[in-house]
Amino acid sequence: MSTDPVCGMQVDERTAAGHAEFAGQHYHFCSPHCLAKFQVDPAAYAGQPAPAHAHHHAHGAAHVHTAVPAAMPVAPPAGKEMAKDPICGMVVDKATALKTERAGRSYYFCSVGCQRTFEAPEAELKSMRTRVAIALTGVLALAALRAGAFLALATGATLVTWAPIPALPWFTWGMWLFLLVTPVQFIGGWSFYTGAWTAVRARRINMDFLIALGTTVAYLYSVAVLFFPEVLPVKVEERDVYFEVSAVIIAFVLLGRYMEELIKKRSSAAVRKLLDLKPATAHVVRDGVEMEVPAESVMVGETVRVRPGEKIATDGEVTDGRSAVDESMLTGESMPVDKAPGSAVIGGTLNRSGAFAFRATKVGADTALAQIIKLVEDAQASSAQIQRLADRVTGYFVPAVVAIAVAAFLGWWALGNFPQGLLAFIAVLIIACPCALGIATPAALMVGVGKGAEAGILIRGGEVLERAEALTTVVFDKTGTLTRGEPALTDLVAFGALPEDELLRLAAALEAGSEHPLGEAIVRGARHRGIALPAASDFVAIPGQGVKGEVDGHAVLLGNRRLLAGAGLDTAPAEAALARCEAEGKTAMLVAVDGALAGIVAVADTLKPEAAAAVAALTGEGVRVVMLTGDNRRTADTIARTLGISEVIAEVLPETKAQTIAGLKAQGQCVAMVGDGVNDAPALATADIGIAIGSGSDVAKETGGIILIRDDVGDVVTAIRLSRATMRKIKQNLFWAFIYNTVGLPVAAFGLLNPIIAAAAMALSSLSVVVNSALLKRARLGGQS
Ligand SMILES: Nc1ncnc2c1ncn2[C@@H]1O[C@H](COP(=O)(O)OP(=O)(O)OP(=O)(O)O)[C@@H](O)[C@H]1O
Numbered sequence: 001m002s003t004d005p006v007c008g009m010q011v012d013e014r015t016a017a018g019h020a021e022f023a024g025q026h027y028h029f030c031s032p033h034c035l036a037k038f039q040v041d042p043a044a045y046a047g048q049p050a051p052a053h054a055h056h057h058a059h060g061a062a063h064v065h066t067a068v069p070a071a072m073p074v075a076p077p078a079g080k081e082m083a084k085d086p087i088c089g090m091v092v093d094k095a096t097a098l099k100t101e102r103a104g105r106s107y108y109f110c111s112v113g114c115q116r117t118f119e120a121p122e123a124e125l126k127s128m129r130t131r132v133a134i135a136l137t138g139v140l141a142l143a144a145l146r147a148g149a150f151l152a153l154a155t156g157a158t159l160v161t162w163a164p165i166p167a168l169p170w171f172t173w174g175m176w177l178f179l180l181v182t183p184v185q186f187i188g189g190w191s192f193y194t195g196a197w198t199a200v201r202a203r204r205i206n207m208d209f210l211i212a213l214g215t216t217v218a219y220l221y222s223v224a225v226l227f228f229p230e231v232l233p234v235k236v237e238e239r240d241v242y243f244e245v246s247a248v249i250i251a252f253v254l255l256g257r258y259m260e261e262l263i264k265k266r267s268s269a270a271v272r273k274l275l276d277l278k279p280a281t282a283h284v285v286r287d288g289v290e291m292e293v294p295a296e297s298v299m300v301g302e303t304v305r306v307r308p309g310e311k312i313a314t315d316g317e318v319t320d321g322r323s324a325v326d327e328s329m330l331t332g333e334s335m336p337v338d339k340a341p342g343s344a345v346i347g348g349t350l351n352r353s354g355a356f357a358f359r360a361t362k363v364g365a366d367t368a369l370a371q372i373i374k375l376v377e378d379a380q381a382s383s384a385q386i387q388r389l390a391d392r393v394t395g396y397f398v399p400a401v402v403a404i405a406v407a408a409f410l411g412w413w414a415l416g417n418f419p420q421g422l423l424a425f426i427a428v429l430i431i432a433c434p435c436a437l438g439i440a441t442p443a444a445l446m447v448g449v450g451k452g453a454e455a456g457i458l459i460r461g462g463e464v465l466e467r468a469e470a471l472t473t474v475v476f477d478k479t480g481t482l483t484r485g486e487p488a489l490t491d492l493v494a495f496g497a498l499p500e501d502e503l504l505r506l507a508a509a510l511e512a513g514s515e516h517p518l519g520e521a522i523v524r525g526a527r528h529r530g531i532a533l534p535a536a537s538d539f540v541a542i543p544g545q546g547v548k549g550e551v552d553g554h555a556v557l558l559g560n561r562r563l564l565a566g567a568g569l570d571t572a573p574a575e576a577a578l579a580r581c582e583a584e585g586k587t588a589m590l591v592a593v594d595g596a597l598a599g600i601v602a603v604a605d606t607l608k609p610e611a612a613a614a615v616a617a618l619t620g621e622g623v624r625v626v627m628l629t630g631d632n633r634r635t636a637d638t639i640a641r642t643l644g645i646s647e648v649i650a651e652v653l654p655e656t657k658a659q660t661i662a663g664l665k666a667q668g669q670c671v672a673m674v675g676d677g678v679n680d681a682p683a684l685a686t687a688d689i690g691i692a693i694g695s696g697s698d699v700a701k702e703t704g705g706i707i708l709i710r711d712d713v714g715d716v717v718t719a720i721r722l723s724r725a726t727m728r729k730i731k732q733n734l735f736w737a738f739i740y741n742t743v744g745l746p747v748a749a750f751g752l753l754n755p756i757i758a759a760a761a762m763a764l765s766s767l768s769v770v771v772n773s774a775l776l777k778r779a780r781l782g783g784q785s
């Protein structure tokens, strides 16, 4: 055996994951991670600075021969890379932490316990159950014994008056207790000792330490009373044993943890459910032959066949066949979605009735499912500012508690009451244990974020929640967010000599090169009327204004007033027609041909059916709703009125949308911006909360703090309500976690709190935190269609 120089673990030279040579010394590593860290800076880990004879080796660098495959990515150099333990939420150093690979992602753990819980939650739960059972049996037997003992004592006392029986030394009351409690202390309490040891080694004091210290003191004192009472500074008549104190405390805490675990297991279901969505196998067509392969081995570009009732292996695009796919597991959308050639399919969703083939476009960690899992996990592991504050308080709190405990003990002893001091010492340690504080935020986040994920609402973590709580204004982008973003041609008005059809032909030919929804609408409109489109040249798109170019030798200009005014054209003759269209909520665009105003083309977009209800719900929550658009004021006002929005910011250029948001923020508003992320990404990023809507399978690209997978405005309301509800839970949890400690601590210090009650209070505080969080699952948020 030799020692891994990075993490200090014992490794077998033959089975080590990597080897390196540095300064003539051989080193062996527990993991590729440790090896990689070593390679970056061998001298730092080799114990002493590189010895003088290191120059034998080229430039003193490490010679490395490694068992790691060459393709294995090497951990980035320098700086500690930290990760969060997904089970307990502790921050661990990636290089030294225990690690498990699952679904192409690495997970890091603080302890074997957490790792086991992650890998096999049921097994860990079972071992916990056994430990609780042992501890509880002890406690129950103890209670029975006490009752029995009193009874026996009473009987004995009566008997003694007639015929005294000499008491057997091995069957004193204390001895019985000793025999019963010892297994509780060391078997039931084993996890506290190991936990305390880990914490002490890391120079921290945690709850395991407090419990281990408290119960051990009670136990050892009792042992001393029982076996060598003469060493104790206690009067003979005060020599009581406190075995049951330690046994009951351990039993309570274990019971509390067991129930916590039970509830947590059910709550962390969101991520497990997502992981379970990954199908095992896929039918891939390779070299013209269909074969069944593990789903992970599908490569980008390969064709995959999907049968009815089968899960879709990875993200892709349908090439052949038709079907309806159930995407509810990812989007929360209960209706199956129709798929035809060209449609995108998402890995992990369920094919219903038809059969089809698709071409894989994304695999492994790039897939929507993998991204969603990552987002949900990161969010659940993130901690809000408020929890960081609580953590900092705990950092001072725990050492202070130990000091108070010692002071209480010394105080009572000085007053001549040693046993009372002992009980106060134990009670203070136990009541002050901050276990509930540590889980206050993670427990609520786990439930809140998980609940969101099930409805297709991805929240990027604690900070987003905090801001959602302070939210005052929600800004909606108009096109594609409040409207469907698929406008249709409605009006054609010709002013000059050109007939309407010719006007449309020129306009559409020009727009054929545009990707703007308005342009697409005009092209669709022309195709619909069977107009053949000539090719355009010199096409230029002017963002927020329109397009220009040359068609059939004519210079064509198409766009809003600003565009034509910029070209020195008078738009006054068109004003009446424009105003009429705009009053109807249509977007009217001016067409100029060869430098003369030729006519107008108007399109109208349909409103999303749920938009008005969503606006009403937000207004009802006391949130200011603003519509932001590049469209002209009159059109925007008409649409806003239909939706019940009173505030409109219109005629904004795409590049100034972000500035507009910044302006609102400068007014002291906490702003959420809702957009489809197409031309409003900078605005989404500028807002306090960016809400990207309708992301479907493109979760990866999104910059939003909240990502809505479905294209449903109602989800905006749900997301905000969920964020606020989660934040409320976090605050309530912190209250529940703190109240027992704050109230109990002084009482305990003055020796007025029985350590057993302290233990019960602590178990209760953790439990109330977990149960309170779990209740969030049932919260009704409405706004969901
Ligand atoms: N390709 C185009 N063809 C014709 N007009 C255009 C084109 N692009 C922009 N315009 C004109 O510029 C205006 C502003 O366009 P912009 O893309 O900024 O916003 P929008 O798509 O109308 O709305 P929103 O800001 O809600 O997304 C449009 O209303 C239109 O009058």
Ligand SMILES: [Cu+]
Pocket (backbone or CB within 6 Å): 207, 433, 434, 435, 436, 762
């Ligand atoms: Cu605790």
